[in-house]
Amino acid sequence: MTAPLLDVQNLAFAYDGAIAVDGVSFDVRPGEAVALLGANGAGKSTTVKLVAGVLKPQRGRLTFDGGDTTALPSHAVVERGVTLVPEGRLVFPRLSVIENLQMGAYARRAKANYAANLERVFALFPRLADRRSQAAGSMSGGEQQMVAIARGLMSDPRLLMLDEPSLGLMPKAVNELFALIRTIRESGIALILVEQNVFQALEVVDRAYVLEKGRVTLSGTGAELLHNDMVRKSFLGL
Amino acid sequence: MVRLVQSLVDGALQGSVLSLAAVGFSLIFGVLQIINLSHGVIVVLGAYLALMLRRLWGVDPLIALPAVAAVCFAFGYVYQRYLISPAIRRANLLYSLLVTYGVALVAQNAFTLVFSPDNQSIRPDYANQFFRIGGVTVNVLQIIAFVASVLLIALLAFLLRRFPLGRTIRATAEQALAARLCGVDVDEVHALTFGLSAAFAGAAGVLIGMLYPFAPTAQENWTIYGFVVVVLGGAGSAAGALLGGLLLGIIGALTSEYIGPAYPNAVVFLVLVLMLLVKPNGLLGSAFGGSR
């Protein structure tokens, strides 16, 4: 049994009195893809923000690659190899595609592999290679999602977290997105996927956790959860 | 005709220094979305620092300029990182108004206590030489100040466009959370930006102190001119600040010459209001996307 790459123990966080995460524990093994599922407000986004160091946990422990990252600020977490692609893409609108990618390679670890990563990213996203000087804000939702994920890959992560990447995308783009996620998995990068698109998410990940009201209520492999009654009723509407 | 050209030249020369004095305010407003009501005291601080250096060690203000800029940079960095940023975190962005207002109040009165409320000057002796070029009279010091201002602003523009730090500042201004997620220490970037702003303000203060008499009460004007430049030229860009400052200087000089020496401020403020009604983002627009 390989040691987990990311080990989350008993994480807790409340926004101004409103409890968002209430004792969440899970782990991600090296190269594994894990999904976090749940209704809106269940605490999924908050959880990945806590892992990324954007929010400071009020309780609990975060261990990444053997090192304690609980109190680390976000820029240090990126330096360790954990990158979050946020909900809503959040590209730099007036910067060009290439400048967005250069910002992605801001961390020292990323600068070391800049050329190789850039090549990889352009191979994965040929459309971006064609439009590298275009201002990111002028692109469509699907293209911006590509820029955001490419930017995330430029930081040379060992663990990549995607928060609702399919939000607002048309069905065709969603299919392309999940194909892309499969490819990223194959390159050995561990993944955490926060998704509402439960069916497609469960098909692409190794394991998944279900969050309800800030707690983990169910976990298992992708296949197990696809056949689980509660999941089918609550999330697949079946 | 000569009269017109003289006014334009005077205006441009004065305006260049105004640009330098305001570019920091513009940067802060564009990048951090803060209205720094203590901007003027940093300008005046630059003048007083140069004054002290001359009194204590006889240093010529131009030589002192880099040192003054460095001190102001350090001050700005610490000020943003350890006072303004915590205040905003504690309350909200608008409270930066209160904090900077408080600091301005403290600083202006501190200057009055330490240096007296009287006018001071660090006008060097070589300032009293004049050139005549085709009927237009120009003062040596004005030329020096013009060249220094334009060079410094060009330096800032170069920094923002070409250097990675500049790209980082632009990215942080557009989307701070995304910058954070790229590994940017946003607090550090904000502090550096503020430091830069303060350095330019202080440098301008040295030049201003050489050109005109200054007193603690002048600080309010320099903050207000910061507003005017932002409105005229556009927030957040060196080019905007240069354009805004030049316009401000030229409008002031033309008004003084053709309407009367008591009117430049009135006309400038009127132009400010009209500009806001017509093109509030300034002639060159806001460099970081209209965040109104």
Next chain:
Amino acid sequence: MGRPALRRAGAALAALLVLAALAAVPLHATPFALRVVLNIFFGAALATAWSLLGGLAGYWSFGTSAFLGLGAFTAALMQEHGDFGGPVARFVVSVVAGGAAAGALAAVIGYPILRLRGAYFAIAMLGVSLVLGELSNSVDLFEGALGITLDPGTSIAPEVFFYYLFLALAALAFGVAVWVRYSRLGYGLIAIREDEDTARMLGVPTERYKLTGFVLSAVLIGLTGAVYAYSLGYITTSSVFRSDLSFNVVVYSLLGGMGTLIGPALGAAVMTFLTEVVLGGMLQAHMMLTGLVIIALVFLLPNGIVGLFRRRRAPPALAGAPAQRSEQAFAPAATAGDMGEPILKFVGLTRTFRGLRAIDDVDLAIAPGSITTIIGPNGAGKSTLFNMATGYLAPTEGEVWYEGRRIDGTPTHRLNRAGMARVFQIAKPFHGLSVYENVLVGALFGRDGARNPRKVAEEALAFAHLSPLAGEVASSLPVGHLRRLEFARALATRPRLILADEPCAGLNPVETAEMMAMLQAARRRGATVVLVEHDMETVMKISDKVFVIAAGKLIAEGPPADVVHRPEVIEAYLGKPLERLP
């Protein structure tokens, strides 16, 4: 007598008692104490008046001294050159003139200047005050440089006389503030502060309301300026066109509690007390300490003094307990026009942005009482269509028809009055207001306001299953609930046509099913619904008709089962044919 009425009577009684106590002060206090309290009233009057626009509507002016100085100079010039009979008449006329002049200025510059927002509005007002100050100094007519003397010609001791005058001004300002706060105007101004564009879309007459607040504020400040001039006895430009006063009123409001009724007065009291009593003495030292105190207060009182006693920022204005029981029916949307006629029609609609044809010659008709979905790739132009329908954008070519009338180019708020509502993908609730208050704004202003807004609000809440959350502050709600809040608020405007932008985005299947049920329920009550959606399950289940827009053109239309099998639709949008989920 109901509970709210009892509370109001209690508050009024308390206010009268305070007034009486304050009126009795001159009988016992030293001249110094009188001066201090007088200055508090002065500051309180100015700050409370400022807060009508600044605190309620969020339009911070840095130009209070414009109205103060204008009021002062008008009164002074009237006093000097006017001829109204006895000194009392002259005094009264001059003061009133001061207020009127300030009000007139506000009325004249208000319309253009209130189009600016945030920092730009603040700077513009500062500019106005600076211009006026300079003019009063340079233009001889105003005698600002030389100065004008004023004398009210009363035999009452000046400190007592002006004490009562400033007390009256402060009470007047406070009275006006209370009256505005609990009126429809007040609610509209608060909505403007929270989200002006959304407020306008819900039917709040934003420009008229802002102007009203601005003028009221100006008149009060002008009156105060006039009395201030008399209290000084001799005025010059620099004695009344004071930028520091302009900033002080902002400081008082922030300190006391921005947007509250008593906050500005509290802030004025604390700051005046600090500077004049505690720190009186050497001017520079006390000014420095004032600055330090301001900085300290930012850290100690981030929500102002009032914030210490309150958790939420804005308490309910029109107090009323939300309904406990769930209402079955909400105010029905009256159907208008001929049932056969499309409720919304695009004819040859085209819109270009800098040469790019975002919408290209689209013809589309929506049947009344139907649920229609528009699908298509991102960037295909679907939002642009909605924007043209709701008056956000004007078409480059073509026409938009609504209920048999041509509406392209009509401004958004007028379309709201005509029964159109739009619900955005990114929910824009009024964050500082409760769920109930959010919906109430819709009921108060939608289509010129319901006859019984509270009932409509309660019913809309019940319809969206939000009644148990009525008292919660909107900012604390998760995304799914915010969507429902958007809907409830839109429904409270009693629309006949609802345009919804991706209402199911980011919702899981359970929440999506709830949203679908709500849309169908709205249709049952007579509303027409037009959706933009990507969630194909929703599209298939509830649409009567589907339109497909790709690259700005209409490429397919018809019943959903039909449309999703067309090859061009699969190619452009679906990627692969729709399959049933396991």
